[in-house]
Amino acid sequence: MKKIEDKFFEESQRSLISLDRRILTEQREINNNFTQLCLQSTKLDLKESNDSDISILWLTNADREIDNMNVKIFHSNNHLIDFLSEIELSNVFLIVDHEFLSNILSFLDDFKQIIFIYIFINENILNNSVATESKRSIRQISNNQTELFHSVREDIEICRKDSISSTIFDLLTNEESSTQSQNRSFIWFYLLIENLFNFNVNNDKSKDDLIEYCRQQYPPTDYIEQNLITQFEKEYSSENAIRWYTRETFLYRQLNKAFRMRDIDAIFHFRYFLFDFQKQLQEHYKENHSIQIVYRGQSISQLELIKLKNSVGKCISFNTYLSATLDKRVALMYVVGLSSIFFEIDVSFTSKLKDKRFRPVYVEDQSQFPEELEVIFPICSTFFVDSIEMIDNQWNIRLKLTDTNDYSQIIDSIETTSFENLPSKLKFPNLFLLLSDNEKAERYTNMLIEDHQSPLDPSSLGLIYTFLGQIQFEKCDYQSALSYLKKALDHIDTNNNPYCATIYIHLSYLYREERSYNIALDYLNQALKYKNEIDLIKLTDLYNAFGSVYKEMKEYDNALYYVNQSLEICQSNFVIYPRSFVAFLLLGLIYMDKHEYTKAIQYLQDSLNLSLKILPKTNQELIILYTAIGFSYSQSENSSLALIYLQKAYNLLEINKKNQKLNPQIYIYICYTFGLFYDMNLDGTNTFRYIYEAYQFYKEYEITISRTTPMVQDIYHMLGNLYHNRCDYTLALEFLSDTLKYSMDRNTQILIMTRIGQVYLDQDDEKMALQYLNQSFELISKTNQSDIEDNTMFWFYSRMSKLYEHKKNFEKAIDFIKKAFELQFNATNKNSVSLVDCFRQVVAVCHGRDNNYIEEIIKNLQIEDFSINSKLHFYRTIAHYYLGVLLIYANSTNSQLFEIACRSLLQTPTTRGVMNTNTRKHPLFLTFKKDKPLTNSKKPLSSTLTPNSSLVVPTNTQTGAYKHPQNCIIYILT
Known part of the structure; x- marks a missing residue:
């Protein structure tokens, strides 16, 4: 019974709905699986139908009957964008219902097929600022369908005759409602x-x-x-x-x-x-x-x-x-x-x-x-x-x-920071690299070689091969990137040539991604020999490269030293100051790794402010920035802001993905971060969905992305944990063992071994559980204690406690859980889920003193400055304890005591607080075994209740306990 309760608790913790779910409105909902497409096309004649490159689309939330027009109807923003991304039509006339306008208008600018946009309204709307401030060519706003289509017909005729020879391209209004990104x-x-x-x-x-x-x-x-x-x-x-x-x-x-x-x-x-x-x-x-x-x-x-x-x-x-x-x-x-x-x-x-x-x-x-x-x-x-x-x-x-x-x-800043010392012919393809359009960058660069009327000199070929190497790096094709960079070195004079520094920096990026950090540093040190010959921009690139390598090595002091050197150069020179967005980004990422999220957000926001001024909105650096800021806010337990920034990242991701401008690692990074976000909010379903999507995308590109990449390692690790939570022990062991095989980080190795031990313990295999836990202890003994993180030791102590509890050695179980509790409670950033697990384990092993520890939890809740979410986790634990008491009554021969216990529970101040906290009427406790449906019996409580009966407490008590097949108990509090 204890094991069932443990698995129930772990699963319920993963599936609880976040307090901040109120921000998941339709506008902000992150949904990779598009809703059902409602795409209709009338078959009536249209004079313009013989123009294969003309199409009329309508985004609406109503069913439309359209006479004498061939119109495609969409009921989903995502499906409209999906359709526009795939069609080759060159003249689209788009009608949008007004209620869709604010959510989709900014993204329509990326579709060159759209000639005009027409807005349909159901009533007079006084404020049309969204439409009038748009830089898109919105042609008309009307509440009259006949009038609107008359305008469309006229404009199609004008378009066919091409009498619209010029249109207003850009006004000095704000894109994205921010002065930082205008124009x-x-x-x-x-x-x-x-x-x-x-x-x-x-x-x-x-x-x-x-x-x-x-x-x-x-x-x-x-x-x-x-x-x-x-x-x-x-x-x-x-x-x-x-x-x-x-x-x-x-x-x-x-x-x-x-x-x-x-x-x-x-x-x-x-x-x-x-x-x-x-x-x-x-x-x-x-x-x-x-x-x-x-x-x-x-x-x-x-x-x-x-x-x-x-x-x-x-x-x-x-x-x-x-x-x-x-x-x-x-x-x-x-x-x-x-x-x-x-x-x-x-x-x-x-x-x-x-x-x-x-x-x-x-x-x-x-x-x-x-x-x-x-x-x-x-x-x-x-x-x-x-x-x-x-x-x-x-x-x-x-x-x-x-x-x-x-x-x-x-413009001067962009040209100075992006084109300095670049041959004029390479500037055009380089722009596409900045636009994150690697395909065009590669195509136009190759054209320089193929279409040149006379053979290029070796120096020019060296520059072109360096640029092609950079493009392949952005595409995660590291072998091709290495080949081009070696060709570049073969075509230039490497004797005291400062341009070698550029090639060495790019080579360091390659070996950094391959986690060959010493080789990467060797190339950077070679580049450093040209410190006095290269320009300031290239010097900032060099220092940033050093910082990025040391960051991956987790040598944060060295990383901060070099990145701050880069930032100092940028801030002392007005012309190249915009280039400091790279240093700010790196500083933000370093502080994220250090779990100092307040500092991280500050630097990431500084980077974003500069990036919005000079980078095109399709640049993938913006996706990284929005994602990193969103993740940092989620770690700071600010789910509202986290979801806003993650949604911006996701929207940019979709645009880049549809236009095939996507670096696969960016996509994996965003899906992975969404998984972490939902994991933080204890939404197990979405956590699994996004982590598994990241895994699938990695498998599609595994030829070009190293299996040892830290993010890929984390994805495998998380999938192992998630399958464990789902009681799929075979897949859990498969992913965890695979992670252990490639792991080079000592803390990760210890965590995986203790987790594998827990998986075996949950299968009642004490021998294998003890084997892995002993292996983790051996690693701890061989490692410098200052290199072992508190979180690693917490999970080691916690799982050792569960092992000894399983062996009925409660004295050792108590000893280990107290150590775990002390580590977590004294941590700078308390992890409420881990603390909940500690409290549960303390209650489980300290028989006869349960109520004392529950009172201690309540006392600490009143003293400590926990977030609302953290407090809710604790209240759920307390409620789980009281419901456990109910379980005893429900399965006792004297089942009439169950109703008495229910009423007693409702009178408990702590549990009333739990129910009052959850004002949106979603279940506080809802779990199921093997995804089996829960049947809701409407039978009233009676004195003839037995352990195998379905049970619903009368509605005036607002408490229900459902008996699920296979001895899995489901609790619901509403």
């Missing part, structure tokens, strides 16, 4: 386009690529466009790039479509033309041209108009080349009614622009339509919004051409 999308799009102009490789091949791409955009039967493509292939030259752009042809439409969608792969196909076009624009600029004002007219939606109104006094930028005219009458031809707007653009600042590439160019003599007096603004040109007002029943907006001053500091 990162603009900055990174700007950097990609800017560095694309430096990525000029084989012209013949790039021309063939453009021709082939454009032909694929039109069916072979579209003779008009196919013939124009043929004409371009035969007649185009760099001198007539402007003329071809101003013609109403495939080139203008497809290029602006790619820009409008910010599809960098599509834009890349146009690199052959863009180099010529940009070069001709710059050559055609006339310094002495006295242009002061230009004009533009275009249609605009009401929400875009609202966004422009909100941007007065701020800057906007366009994600396409922007056409304007010197002739006001030409611009007014494009202004029709209140759905249009008239731009008056002051370009008097042109001569003062720092970057000459952004100067607008008057192209009259080169244009296909010289009578339009066309002026072209280069892509990403920035304008100050001076005013917007209604004049003569027409919206007028005044813009001033300006520098990107609002972004220049951040």
Whole structure:
């Protein structure tokens, strides 16, 4: 009976629902297994249905009947994102019910297929700030379905004709509702386009690529466009790039479509033309041209108009080349009614622009339509919004051409910290590495080798091979990374060459991941020889690398020394200060390892604040930061904040996973951390779910991820423990033994041996239990006592106590549990679950003094400053004790005593406190054996109750005890 009660208690502890479950609202629910997809498609005709690249989607929580429209209906945020990630459609018109908007809007920016978003509301909503502050092109808000679909039809026609040549790309509003992260999308799009102009490789091949791409955009039967493509292939030259752009042809439409969608792969196909076009624009600029004002007219939606109104006094930028005219009458031809707007653009600042590439160019003599007096603004040109007002029943907006001053500091920081001393041609692929898009980074880097018209010199090849090694490292393909880095060393002069330091640092990362720490340190010491020759950024990288290796070695003093050296350099130099986000991150991770979570959160938050300013939101460093902060909050027993940060990490994870931009170790790390979070909150079901998911993902990538990686070791260890808690002893022993086989950490080895001993003890195999516990004792004896953690000794003492209890040697059992109790109660960070186990064991072995120890627990609860969750764990233990008393009565021959005991229990102040604490009416005690269902008998309590009867106490007592088959007792308190 005692063993049954022990297993009941352990399982109930794992399955209890956290007090902080109130924060698991629908918006924050972490759910890997997507809810059932409700995806419907009407079969009615639509004029646009012959456009295979046009799709209408609707995210709604209602069943919709739609006439004459081919619309796909979704009832789940996750399934919509999943669908968008997989389809190849290039023009999506998305309708979203207003109640979904706040949860999904920020993530829709990652899907370039979306042309417009429409918001459907069921009633008038006064505050549409979520929609109007969005940087997405929200086209319309309406509570009229017919009106909404009329707008969709019109916009599809406009899209097909491609008359929307430019859209507002970015306003100075906050992404993620934080000033720290505003306008990162603009900055990174700007950097990609800017560095694309430096990525000029084989012209013949790039021309063939453009021709082939454009032909694929039109069916072979579209003779008009196919013939124009043929004409371009035969007649185009760099001198007539402007003329071809101003013609109403495939080139203008497809290029602006790619820009409008910010599809960098599509834009890349146009690199052959863009180099010529940009070069001709710059050559055609006339310094002495006295242009002061230009004009533009275009249609605009009401929400875009609202966004422009909100941007007065701020800057906007366009994600396409922007056409304007010197002739006001030409611009007014494009202004029709209140759905249009008239731009008056002051370009008097042109001569003062720092970057000459952004100067607008008057192209009259080169244009296909010289009578339009066309002026072209280069892509990403920035304008100050001076005013917007209604004049003569027409919206007028005044813009001033300006520098990107609002972004220049951040752009300079990124270029300084990420591109310093990097060859111009490598900057473009390096951006994709920073965007965590390893596939594109690798593809464009290989293109430098394959498409280069003449053989690259050894030094350039050395740089490229180093970069390819870095990419493979990010992909966890360590063997390929090592191969490339060795090639890099073979192609450069290693005699007093400071660039060797860069390669040595990357090699140290490789050997750190392989846990070959001494080899890693050897490479870092070789790099240190170039300390006086390398720049400050590379020196901070070197110190951070030292810190990361020492962190993994658990030599925290050395780790802190080197990382603080890096931080000191960053903080003493304004230009590279943003680079300190790496040092802050490492400091946070070090203090996490040291279990100093308050300090950890401080440094991790500092790192996050800097990262949000300069990193793209798809960068996997942000996933690590959100996860680490969430875990630190969970360890500090702040479940609300923990879940908020973990949810942010999970959302970024899903975006990266769908776009196949995922480092497998990142995914494993997040699933593992979620498992730890739920383990802290005693949610055994979700703990197992996420730990097992981490295990499955590791098995998928086990060829590239070392089995000895600490996180993988922890996953195996936790699975062994979880299977033990589930009484699946075979799998428990399999995972625990596998962990022991690869473990190199002495504390972990001792913990696993004592756990294996407990598994055998639970199977009544005292011989094997004693064997493993003795082995753990031998390890303890051979280890320097200062190297053994208190938690390790606690579990050794606790399990030794259970062994001697099993052997009926209560004197030794008491001796060991007292040692365990003393260690845990005096610990700096008390573990309430461990203390609960101590109290239970004390009560179990100290027969006749049970009530004295229960009173001692209650006394300590009143004195000690435990968290609410910790107190609840203790109250459950106390309630379990009293329910154990009930169990005796329930199985006694005089079963009438059971009802008396129940009523007595309810009058106990301690147990009343338990029930009052749990205001959400979930069970305080609920466990089951082998996942068997519990049947609820409605029979009233009677004097004929026997030990095998189903039992329910009358509802006025609010207490129930259910008899489960196979002698497993289930208690419920509601």
